[in-house]
Amino acid sequence: MEIISKIILPIFIIIIVFYGVKKKINVYDAFLEGAKEGLVTTFNIFPSVMAMIFAINIFLDSNFLSFVIKLISPMLGNITVPLEIIPMALLRPISGTASLAIMNDIFKSFGPDSFIGRLASVLQGCTDTTIYVIALYFGTVKITKIKHALWGGLFADLVGIIAAIIITNLFF
Amino acid sequence: MVGYIWAFLIGIGIIYSLLSGNINVINESILTNANEALDLILNLLPIIVLWTGILKIAEVSGLLDKFAHVLNPLLSKLFPTVPKDNKALGYISSNIAANMLGLGSAATPAGLKAMNELQKINSDKNVASPAMITFLILNTAGVTLIPTTILALRVAYNSLNPGEIILPAILATICSSVAGLTLDYFIRKRSQKWK
Numbered sequence: 389m390e391i392i393s394k395i396i397l398p399i400f401i402i403i404i405v406f407y408g409v410k411k412k413i414n415v416y417d418a419f420l421e422g423a424k425e426g427l428v429t430t431f432n433i434f435p436s437v438m439a440m441i442f443a444i445n446i447f448l449d450s451n452f453l454s455f456v457i458k459l460i461s462p463m464l465g466n467i468t469v470p471l472e473i474i475p476m477a478l479l480r481p482i483s484g485t486a487s488l489a490i491m492n493d494i495f496k497s498f499g500p501d502s503f504i505g506r507l508a509s510v511l512q513g514c515t516d517t518t519i520y521v522i523a524l525y526f527g528t529v530k531i532t533k534i535k536h537a538l539w540g541g542l543f544a545d546l547v548g549i550i551a552a553i554i555i556t557n558l559f560f
Numbered sequence: 561m562v563g564y565i566w567a568f569l570i571g572i573g574i575i576y577s578l579l580s581g582n583i584n585v586i587n588e589s590i591l592t593n594a595n596e597a598l599d600l601i602l603n604l605l606p607i608i609v610l611w612t613g614i615l616k617i618a619e620v621s622g623l624l625d626k627f628a629h630v631l632n633p634l635l636s637k638l639f640p641t642v643p644k645d646n647k648a649l650g651y652i653s654s655n656i657a658a659n660m661l662g663l664g665s666a667a668t669p670a671g672l673k674a675m676n677e678l679q680k681i682n683s684d685k686n687v688a689s690p691a692m693i694t695f696l697i698l699n700t701a702g703v704t705l706i707p708t709t710i711l712a713l714r715v716a717y718n719s720l721n722p723g724e725i726i727l728p729a730i731l732a733t734i735c736s737s738v739a740g741l742t743l744d745y746f747i748r749k750r751s752q753k754w755k
Binding site: 392394396397400401403404405407408410411413415418419420421422423425426427429430433434437438439440441442443444445446447448449450451452455479481482483486488489491492495496499500501505506509510511512513514515516517518520521522524525526528529530531532533534535536537540541543544545547548551552555556559560 | 562565566569570572573574576577580582585586589590593594596597598600601604605608609610611612613614615616617618619620621622623659668671672675676678679685686687688692693696697699700701702704705706707709710711713714716717718719720721722723724725726727728729730731732733735736737739740743744747
């Protein structure tokens, strides 16, 4: 398993670069063009990252969460889910930047190689911003009755979250 | 939607810390937050620039299109209501292929074009067609093979093996996609029976 996760990235890069050379495109120029686009994209997302870090940190630093955890932990009984992951799971379908900000906070507090750090990584990687995508895609074609698209998507996310918890437990 | 949540997070945070006498912490948090946002962006910047560069090669060389082409026959099975030669299927494949490679900027335009094509063959223009719903459930499950931002942050926080989460994330995504598509399938079957 460890080997697979270590060779994915190099294999990807070698395939992409060699295919480009084979097709006789200027791979170096293409790289620079894409890299410039990446630079612009990163600068463009900075305001939203700033906004989300600001709100999430105020929320987390207020310790409101530990108050909520104290309230609900007797109800959970023996299930051992790191409760710090809950706000991330709740925000993941709404805003990718918000869940990124929480993941950043988890890495800072617990480290990326802790159980919760790995769980946060898997969670961030296994679902998308469902609510945002549905609003954008249906909005552009002016569809108002979306039937089971939203809760179907959210159901898939929920299964993803549960799968992430189980799989992280199995892998590490 | 995001606006309300943003305001809610700030509101709850400040009001709760006022009530619990924790306001010093919040004061400091407000003043240091901006720097933390800059740190986060600077952590992400190098690998995003690197990866968008690599992926541009895949886009220019036609590898992305070829990948979409491979996905096409598989994906068209999920959309029985869309005619085989419809443009929508090509756009759906491009969208999913770009998402898998973490090319969000290329995925969204293809996805929106797919929605436009699906809307053209939709019988009721106000109501989502079955194909649209299947497409969105598949899309929002979000299969990403190379999650660049996550890798970048793991590197920045000195992970011993930043890539170790790729495989678990792919497995978890498969679970959520299969669950979403299965649910969608049964709902479609049931509504057909009622008609």
